[in-house]
Amino acid sequence: MSTAPGQTASVRGSQEAAASPADVSEIGSGASAGATYPGAIASDAATARLLPVADNRRCLAWATGYARRRPGLLAAALGAMVVTAAMGLAAPLATGEIVQALVERRGRGAAIGPVIRLALAVLVGALAARAAGRLSARLVLPAVAELREDVLAAAVALPVDVAEAGGSGDLISRVCNDVDQITDAAQESLADFTSAALAICAAFIGLAALDWRFLLAALPAVPIQLWTLRWYLRSSRPVYAAGRIAEGRRTESLLGTFAALPTVRALRLGPARRAAAAQSSLDAVSYEIQATRLATRFYGRLNGAELIGLGTILATAAVLIHDGGTTVGAATSAALFFVGLFNPINTVLGVFDDLQQAGAGIARLLGVRDHAAVVVPASGRGAAADTDTATATADTDADADASLVIDEVSFRYGPPGGPGRPGTPEAVSGISIDIAPDRHVAVVGVSGSGKSTLAGLAAGLYTPGSGSVTIGGTPVAGRVALIAQQPHLFAGTVADNLRLAAPKADDAQISAALTATGALPWVSALPQGTDTLIGAGGHPLTGGQAQHLALARLLLLDPPFVILDEATAEGGSDAARSLDAAARAAIRDRGALIIAHRLSQVVAAAQIVVLADGRAVERGTHDELLAADGHYAHLWQAWSRHRT
Ligand SMILES: Nc1ncnc2c1ncn2[C@@H]1O[C@H](COP(=O)(O)OP(=O)(O)OP(=O)(O)O)[C@@H](O)[C@H]1O
Structure with missing residues (x-):
């Protein structure tokens, strides 16, 4: 039943997510590499030398601040998604009407109305979905570009010892991997998530509108799904966090070798460097395998929840039809509403993971940007004309x-x-x-x-x-x-x-x-x-x-x-x-x-x-x-x- 729409089990975790209250600590003090500022956290002792990561509140403030600057675009994107979700109800309703017409032997003419309504809904839904995709891309992609440029400017302005505190791999993995991840999530997952969440709401409203007892019958699946999600988030966070750090180390190990090629050749360090790269790759892959295992179990449990939910809906429908409490057509629509929930629910739960990882990426990028705002005086940020290593701007x-x-x-x-x-x-x-x-x-x-x-x-x-x-x-x-x-x-x-x-x-x-x-x-x-x-x-x-x-x-x-x-x-x-x-x-x-x-x-x-x-x-x-x-x-x- 369940598939994993858009779901990959690659390990791209969050240092932020890994930080437990006990090991979250503010970094240093003073206008130096160890500057303290609200919203900065270090994840744990093992990552204490990496650049800081912004906390959830800081990320939320950044996202809402950005959205507030574009209220029209935000409203238009959400509006298009609501229309898409509402049009999604048309197919189950039309199918139910047609089934009921067949049961009542009302003749072929009875199907014409539902079919026309269905065709119109499909057309409007397709146009709205297209508009939603375009509008959300126009809303979100510039935010990612803006953040990437800010981080690049911050990285260039940061003192070298601060920027490379965790090796250049940390910074490179933020500016490349994290930005890629956020861009992917912004292009697909965010719009998918919002549309799917709205589709779920619409389906529940549809179930309630048919008969409140259908809504009650659908509910037993919900706690199982929520429990599954909670279990997955708890189990996957440390794996993702460790995996992201392992990826940074792998990048660092490869870059270190490339940067020192003459030394590696002169001292015949090739085998040792290859072994180090192989080990860091193995570490990163082992986390990916763990994440894949967790994802497989996650979708297995969701399938179980859906089986239980569909079973209770069909049983309720059988009882209601038998007692004359509902029609075969309404029961068909109810069952289709519930089956129609599978994909949006899987999308929400599946892309939740992508969004979580994108959120971790945003936290890491904001960490660099905010850190530069504290460590580097305003005069040193932004204009980063370069000579060889240091930067200089015109005198004031x-x-x-x-x-x-x-x-x-x-x-x-x-x-x-x-x-x-x-x-x-x-x-x-x-x-x-x-x-x-x-x-x-x-x-x-x-x-x-x-x-x-x-x-x-x-x-x-x-x-x-x-x-x-x-x-x-x-x-x-x-x-x-x-x-x-x-x-x-x-x-x-x-x-x-x-x-x-x-x-x-x-x-x-x-x-x-x-x-x-x-x-x-x-x-x-x-x-x-x-x-x-x-x-x-x-x-x-x-x-x-x-x-x-x-x-x-x-x-x-x-x-x-x-x-x-x-x-x-x-x-x-x-x-x-x-x-x-x-x-x-x-x-x-x-x-x-x-x-x-x-x-x-x-x-x-x-x-x-x-x-x-x-x-x-x-x-x-x-x-x-x-x-x-x-x-x-x-x-x-x-x-x-x-x-x-
Ligand atoms: N990246 C580093 N990590 C640890 N110690 C370092 C590093 N760079 C320099 N040192 C140490 O700091 C001290 C000062 O080194 P520095 O390179 O500043 O001296 P220098 O006078 O410029 O030498 P040279 O004329 O050979 O370039 C030396 O003891 C050196 O070994």
Whole structure:
């Protein structure tokens, strides 16, 4: 009897659903990775490092807020569904009338009226169903698109350590799997659910209208169905929740391998990575199998409920007909009403599962969006022009004269917002640097002294464990650009890559940026000049050329502050000189924190800060530090010897 309309038993569960009251806890505190805000929950200890998930109330508020903005569309979609459901009653009623006419031997003419009414109802019902589908798609799909764009903007704006708290797999699985699931549910399940729920109401009203005793006879099936649904939701939630997490781990394991292909090949890690991927796949599949088993039992129990309900209706009909309490035609309509309930009930219960999973997806997406609203200041959200890793937006009037202030900043690698992994020493400890606009401060130190970590903190990529990084008193996120050691080039043309920083830049501005950084000669020599495809699968570029483009991109972005993290460390001597000149052009007239291996780059800095073991152990100008004959003087002597 029962089938599973649109039902798949894939495991896509909900972290939110898995959270029991005991393990629901608000995340951290403060305007950092561990910010607390209403509606945020962490699911359990195992997922404590994943991004937060919004609670049910927050999801409901989002959905009702969205629906309120489109009252006309909502009313029209619901109206079309009500008409569809009402027209669904026509077939059982017409069949009952025809049967009754046959029983009473009223002749063929008696069937003409019911047949015409049935044909009209089918036509109107089909038109209404079509309108309901289109209207609900127009209502719901833009909401999903809006949410996906918000989450993407939030993910780009979040500090890297926060966004990747649970590995990039968590974020990717939210933006891809969860969005797919919500889109599927929005396209089909939501409209199916609402139409089926209305059809059920219409059928019960029809049963009551025929004879209240038919309604009573249908009721014994209801508690069994409700109990079955309750059992299924309780049993399936933890399986779905664990399955969703296992899927995230599988994605993480595959992505980790692809991202580190050179290392995997160099160290022959292939078999180990394959084993790890196989294990994570096996985990995910085992949850899918469990979910399939549960779904099979679920539909089996529903079939039992329907058998009992139809049995009681037929028995009631037999008694009523025998006692003259009803006609054969009405009994036929009643039985058909009940049989007609099978599909809508199965649809409601079946797509309930899809909707539950879509709800979990919405909670996960809202979790990222809301988290960014707390962690990232408004200035850093939305506009996410990118250089290489960090983001920057144009200066505001309020910030025009403000310094970039790094105040007593400490950082330890580990879970964001947390105290760091036990036993992990601080990578950066109590460092303060004040960079006025137009001032250039250099940071030097031996390998592992904390320079890159400081660069990430100054750019707002990492969240300080203590202390703060601010411009004009507000967090820096979105206002400082970072040229990282290995600039990323996106698949696209040279011009596409540059326009990421300034989408409206014309050809003249692109050429000017390339000229200023000295990249124009070699870009012009590329097969199609600025239209040459670069990045993955495109024309290969050297590390120095990639840095040239990163510096040109910086010029187009024109941020108030820039962090150069060994941006010109690559390249041979001629290339190095050319990149030094490009870097000087890029930081002219803006505040800069320069992290460089070649000390020739830092001689002209207004201040040089020397790091050792994550602490600032010396600071001053080049001449002052040479005269002090300390760490810097020794670094300088070693570097000068190496250079000659
Ligand atoms: N992702 C990470 N997880 C854990 N520890 C890290 C991580 N990145 C850096 N560290 C540690 O933090 C400390 C500072 O590293 P950092 O890369 O900031 O130094 P650095 O001066 O930039 O070194 P280099 O010049 O070699 O790039 C080192 O002890 C390093 O091992």
